[in-house]
Amino acid sequence: MNALLALWQRLCGDSALLRFVDINLRGAGQVMFQNHPFTGLLFIAAIAWGALAADAAAVLAGGLLGLVAATLTALWLRVDDEGLAAGLYGYNGLLVGLALPTFLAPTPMLWVYVLLGGAVSVVAMLGTVNVTRGWRVSALTFPFVLTTWLLLLAAYAFAGLGSETPPFGAELEPLDATVSNPLHLGAFINGVLHSISQVFLKGNTVSALLFLAGLALASPAAALFALAGAVLAVTSAHLLGAESELVSAGLLGFSPVLTAVALGTVFYRPGWRVAAYAALGTVFTVVAQAAMNVAFAPLGIPALTAPFVLCAWLFLLPQQHLHGNDDAKP
Amino acid sequence: MNALLALWQRLCGDSALLRFVDINLRGAGQVMFQNHPFTGLLFIAAIAWGALAADAAAVLAGGLLGLVAATLTALWLRVDDEGLAAGLYGYNGLLVGLALPTFLAPTPMLWVYVLLGGAVSVVAMLGTVNVTRGWRVSALTFPFVLTTWLLLLAAYAFAGLGSETPPFGAELEPLDATVSNPLHLGAFINGVLHSISQVFLKGNTVSALLFLAGLALASPAAALFALAGAVLAVTSAHLLGAESELVSAGLLGFSPVLTAVALGTVFYRPGWRVAAYAALGTVFTVVAQAAMNVAFAPLGIPALTAPFVLCAWLFLLPQQHLHGNDDAKP
Amino acid sequence: MNALLALWQRLCGDSALLRFVDINLRGAGQVMFQNHPFTGLLFIAAIAWGALAADAAAVLAGGLLGLVAATLTALWLRVDDEGLAAGLYGYNGLLVGLALPTFLAPTPMLWVYVLLGGAVSVVAMLGTVNVTRGWRVSALTFPFVLTTWLLLLAAYAFAGLGSETPPFGAELEPLDATVSNPLHLGAFINGVLHSISQVFLKGNTVSALLFLAGLALASPAAALFALAGAVLAVTSAHLLGAESELVSAGLLGFSPVLTAVALGTVFYRPGWRVAAYAALGTVFTVVAQAAMNVAFAPLGIPALTAPFVLCAWLFLLPQQHLHGNDDAKP
Numbered sequence: 001m002n003a004l005l006a007l008w009q010r011l012c013g014d015s016a017l018l019r020f021v022d023i024n025l026r027g028a029g030q031v032m033f034q035n036h037p038f039t040g041l042l043f044i045a046a047i048a049w050g051a052l053a054a055d056a057a058a059v060l061a062g063g064l065l066g067l068v069a070a071t072l073t074a075l076w077l078r079v080d081d082e083g084l085a086a087g088l089y090g091y092n093g094l095l096v097g098l099a100l101p102t103f104l105a106p107t108p109m110l111w112v113y114v115l116l117g118g119a120v121s122v123v124a125m126l127g128t129v130n131v132t133r134g135w136r137v138s139a140l141t142f143p144f145v146l147t148t149w150l151l152l153l154a155a156y157a158f159a160g161l162g163s164e165t166p167p168f169g170a171e172l173e174p175l176d177a178t179v180s181n182p183l184h185l186g187a188f189i190n191g192v193l194h195s196i197s198q199v200f201l202k203g204n205t206v207s208a209l210l211f212l213a214g215l216a217l218a219s220p221a222a223a224l225f226a227l228a229g230a231v232l233a234v235t236s237a238h239l240l241g242a243e244s245e246l247v248s249a250g251l252l253g254f255s256p257v258l259t260a261v262a263l264g265t266v267f268y269r270p271g272w273r274v275a276a277y278a279a280l281g282t283v284f285t286v287v288a289q290a291a292m293n294v295a296f297a298p299l300g301i302p303a304l305t306a307p308f309v310l311c312a313w314l315f316l317l318p319q320q321h322l323h324g325n326d327d328a329k330p
Numbered sequence: 331m332n333a334l335l336a337l338w339q340r341l342c343g344d345s346a347l348l349r350f351v352d353i354n355l356r357g358a359g360q361v362m363f364q365n366h367p368f369t370g371l372l373f374i375a376a377i378a379w380g381a382l383a384a385d386a387a388a389v390l391a392g393g394l395l396g397l398v399a400a401t402l403t404a405l406w407l408r409v410d411d412e413g414l415a416a417g418l419y420g421y422n423g424l425l426v427g428l429a430l431p432t433f434l435a436p437t438p439m440l441w442v443y444v445l446l447g448g449a450v451s452v453v454a455m456l457g458t459v460n461v462t463r464g465w466r467v468s469a470l471t472f473p474f475v476l477t478t479w480l481l482l483l484a485a486y487a488f489a490g491l492g493s494e495t496p497p498f499g500a501e502l503e504p505l506d507a508t509v510s511n512p513l514h515l516g517a518f519i520n521g522v523l524h525s526i527s528q529v530f531l532k533g534n535t536v537s538a539l540l541f542l543a544g545l546a547l548a549s550p551a552a553a554l555f556a557l558a559g560a561v562l563a564v565t566s567a568h569l570l571g572a573e574s575e576l577v578s579a580g581l582l583g584f585s586p587v588l589t590a591v592a593l594g595t596v597f598y599r600p601g602w603r604v605a606a607y608a609a610l611g612t613v614f615t616v617v618a619q620a621a622m623n624v625a626f627a628p629l630g631i632p633a634l635t636a637p638f639v640l641c642a643w644l645f646l647l648p649q650q651h652l653h654g655n656d657d658a659k660p
Numbered sequence: 661m662n663a664l665l666a667l668w669q670r671l672c673g674d675s676a677l678l679r680f681v682d683i684n685l686r687g688a689g690q691v692m693f694q695n696h697p698f699t700g701l702l703f704i705a706a707i708a709w710g711a712l713a714a715d716a717a718a719v720l721a722g723g724l725l726g727l728v729a730a731t732l733t734a735l736w737l738r739v740d741d742e743g744l745a746a747g748l749y750g751y752n753g754l755l756v757g758l759a760l761p762t763f764l765a766p767t768p769m770l771w772v773y774v775l776l777g778g779a780v781s782v783v784a785m786l787g788t789v790n791v792t793r794g795w796r797v798s799a800l801t802f803p804f805v806l807t808t809w810l811l812l813l814a815a816y817a818f819a820g821l822g823s824e825t826p827p828f829g830a831e832l833e834p835l836d837a838t839v840s841n842p843l844h845l846g847a848f849i850n851g852v853l854h855s856i857s858q859v860f861l862k863g864n865t866v867s868a869l870l871f872l873a874g875l876a877l878a879s880p881a882a883a884l885f886a887l888a889g890a891v892l893a894v895t896s897a898h899l900l901g902a903e904s905e906l907v908s909a910g911l912l913g914f915s916p917v918l919t920a921v922a923l924g925t926v927f928y929r930p931g932w933r934v935a936a937y938a939a940l941g942t943v944f945t946v947v948a949q950a951a952m953n954v955a956f957a958p959l960g961i962p963a964l965t966a967p968f969v970l971c972a973w974l975f976l977l978p979q980q981h982l983h984g985n986d987d988a989k990p
Contacts (some may be wrong), residue, residue, distance in 0.1 A: 002543055077978070095512050109900065120944050128979030131795055135461055146974075150944075153951035159901030240439065241489030284480075289485035299955055314476075318456030319408070332890030465791055570769065612812075616781050621813035625959055644806075648737070648786030 024067050027090020032264045034218040036085045042214030050202030058101040062114050066097020069118030093118035094145040099148045105162035121147045137316045141305045152301045181240050181251050189246040195253025196232040220267045226321050229260025229282050237281045255308035256285040262312045280317040357420020363596045364548035365416045377379035380532030387432040392444050394577050396427020399448030422468030422474040423448035428531050429478045451477045465645045471635045482631045517578040525560040525583025533580050551595045557611050559590025566613045585638035586615040592642045611645040684727050687750020691805050693926045694878035695746045702874030709864030718761040722774050726757020729778030753778035759808045759862050765822035795990040797976045801965045812961045847908040851894040855913025863910050873985045881925045888921025889942050896943045896978040915968035922972045941975040
C-alpha cells in the first residue's frame, strides 16, 4: 500500500491535473478527518454505491460538483498551501453537495445552488478557522452545517428550488417516542452500520463497509472508534427509548460516530482516560441529536452534523484537562 | 461566625470527606456567586424547604445528585485546584439536578439523566471558561442552561424520559398579555420574594428568606442588591403590563435578580454609577426574560437563566467603561 | 462642499451644542458606514420624507429619539472620544428607534421602549466591539438587531406595548414562493431603489435618491456599490423565484445592499477581485435574507439586518485572503 501511495505521489508530482484530483480525494477523506487520497477514493466509491443503490444519482453528482467547486474557490481565494493540499477546503463542499440534492427536488436551479454552496463553504471555512483558532479547536463541519441550513431554509421562499409550502404547520413528521421495541440483532447491526454511512447522508450497508475500509486504511484506530461509537450510540439511543426506526436507520448515530472518532483518535491520543471521555461525549451527542431533531422540526430543516459540531467543540474546548496522563496529542 | 468558619476549615483540613462536603457546599453558594460554605448550607436548606413544601422530594434529590456528580467529574478531569475548592465546578450541576426533576417525570431514566447532566455540566463549564476568559467575563450559568436545554429537548424524543408528545402545537400555555391587574401589596411582596427563590426554581417565601440570609452572611451588599433587583424587576414587569400571575410567582424576576447581584456587587464595586448601570441591566433582563419566554414557548422548553446570562454578558463585556469613577473591581 | 464642511467644523469647534448635533448627524451617516455630517443630514432628510409620506411621523420621532438617547448614553458611559466623534455609538440607536414604531403600536410605553432600546444599544455596541475586535471585524448593526429582537419579542408578553396575541399560530403571513411573475421594468427599478431605502425601513423612491446622494457625497464608490448591490440582489432574488411583491418592495434587497457596500468599499479597497468577492457575498445575503424570513416567521419578528451582519461577518472574517492583489485596505 505504501508503495502504491508513493507511486501516486510521484505521478501527482508530474501532473497538475493529478495534483488537483489528489486534493479532491483528500477532501473526501477529511469528512472523517483522514488526509489520505485512497481513503478519499474509497469514500467516494461508498458514496457512489449508496447513491446509485438508492436511485439517487443526483446526490453523487451534487457531491462531486460541490467538492470541485469548493476546491476551485479555495484556489481562487489563495488559501494556505498546506491546508489546501490536505483537502481541508474540500470536505465541507462535498457535504453541501450531498445534502442539497438529498433534501431538494432536482430542478435546474439546484445545480446553481450546489455551486453557490460549494463556493460559500470555503469562505465559511476560512472564517470559522479564524474564529476557532483562538480557542485551539478545529472548524469541523460547521461551515457545511451553516451553509446548508441557510440554503435549505431559503429554498422554502424560492420557487426555483421547487419548494411550495412553508415548513411550519401540521405536515411535520411527528417524533414518536413510543416505548421502544426490543431491538433485534438484525436491526441492531443495521443501526450500527447505517450510523456510519449516514455521515455521508445514506443508510447503506455496503457503503458502511467501504467507509470502514477507507478509515482502516489511513487509521485503524479511527475505524475502531467509529465502530465502537456506533455501537455505543445505537445502544444508548435504544436504552433511552428513542424511536426504533430512527435508531436502526442510523439517524441518531452519525453525529455520535464523528464525535467518537474526533475525541478518541484525532484530537487526543487514544488511551483509557480518553476513551472514557470520548464515550461520555458520544452518549451526549445522542442526546444533542435528539434535541436538535426536536428543535429544528418546526423549521422543516434537518440537524445535519450540528450535534457533532456542538458536542465535539464542547468536549474539545477544555482539552488541556486530559493532558496529565500523557494522553493528549502534542 | 468567623470563629465557626475557622473551626470548620480546621476540621476540613483534617478530613478528606469534610473537604469534599465543603467543596459541595461552596458549589451551592456559587449559584449566587458566594464562595462560603455556610451560605451554601443555608441555600441547600432553602432548597430542601421549598422542595418538601411543594411535595417534590425528587427536586431536592436531583439537586444533590447533580451537585455531587459534577464535583466528582471535576475531580476526575483534574480541574484547577483553586476553582474546585471555590465550588466553581459544582453550581451548574446543582442547577441541572434541580431543573430536570422539575420539568420531567420521575422515571428511573431521570436519574441517569441527572448524572449525565451533572457530568457534562463540568465539561461545558471548562469549555465556556476557555472561551469567555479571552473577553474577561465569567461563564455564569451558561453551562447549566446549555446542558439542560439539550436534555429537556431530547426528552421529547425519548420514551424512557416519559415524554409522550412533541412540544409544538396547540397545547402550549398561552402568554396572556392582558391589561395587567392592579398589583396588591401582598402580590407585590410575593413577587419580590419568589423572584429570589425562583433562582433555585421554586416559589416559596420561607426559602426566599433563607436565600437572603445566606447571601447576607457572605455579602450584605449582595443581599441588598438581590432585594433591590427583585423590587425593580417586579415593578418594571408590572408597569410594562406583564401577566400579573407570572409577576407575582417570581417568574419574570429570577434572572433580573441574578443580573442585579452580578453587576452591582460581584463584577463591579458597588457605587452610584454602578447601581444605575445595574438598574439598566436589571430592567433589560426583564425584557429579555419576556422575550425568551415568547421565543421558547413553541419549543416547549423554559428559558431557565438564559436571560440573565445574555444580559449579564452584555453589560459585563464593556466593563472598562465604568472604571473612571474608581467603582470597578481591580 | 469642502469649504462648507470646513465652515461647519469651525462652528462646531465653538459650540458644544453644535458638536452634539455633529455627533448625531455622523451617527446617522454611519448606518451606511459614512463618517460625514452632511451625509447624515441627507439620510435624516430621507428618513423624514419616507416617514411623512407614509403618514408615520412616529417612525421619524422614534429614530431621532433613539439616536439622541444613544449618544447621551455613550457620553454617560464615557466611551472613547474618537468613536464617539465619528458617530459609532449613534447608528444602532437610530435604527432601534426607527424599528420599534414600525412594528409596534404607538402607545405611551413605546417611547419608554425607544429610550431603553437606544440606551441598551450602546451597551451592546461596546460589548460587541470587545468580542469582534479580536477577529478584526466590526460590530456592524448587530447591536441594533439584538436589542430590537429582544424588545419586539418581549412586546408580545407586555400589554403596555399593545400586543394582544402570541405570535405563533395560524395568523402568520405565508411566504408564497409561487413561480415568480415576469418582472417588468417599473417593478425592477422600484425593487432596486426600495432595496436602498429599506435599509432605513421604508420603501420610498425619493428617500432612496436622497440616500444615494448622501452616500455619493461622502464616497462615490459606496453609492456605486449600493446601486450595483441592489441591482444584483433584485436580479438574483427574481431568478431564484422569490415572491415578486417582496422583491419589488425591496424587502429582499436591503441587507444585500449593505453587504455590497461593506465588502466592496468599506473593509476592502475596491477592485476586480474584491468586486467579484463582494458579488458572491451579496448573492449569498439574498439567500440568508430568505432563510431568516422563513426561520423567524413562526416567532413573529422580522429578520431586520441580521442577514447582512451574518454574511458580512462570514465574508470579512477570512479577509487576509484577498490581500495578495494589493486590493485590501491597510
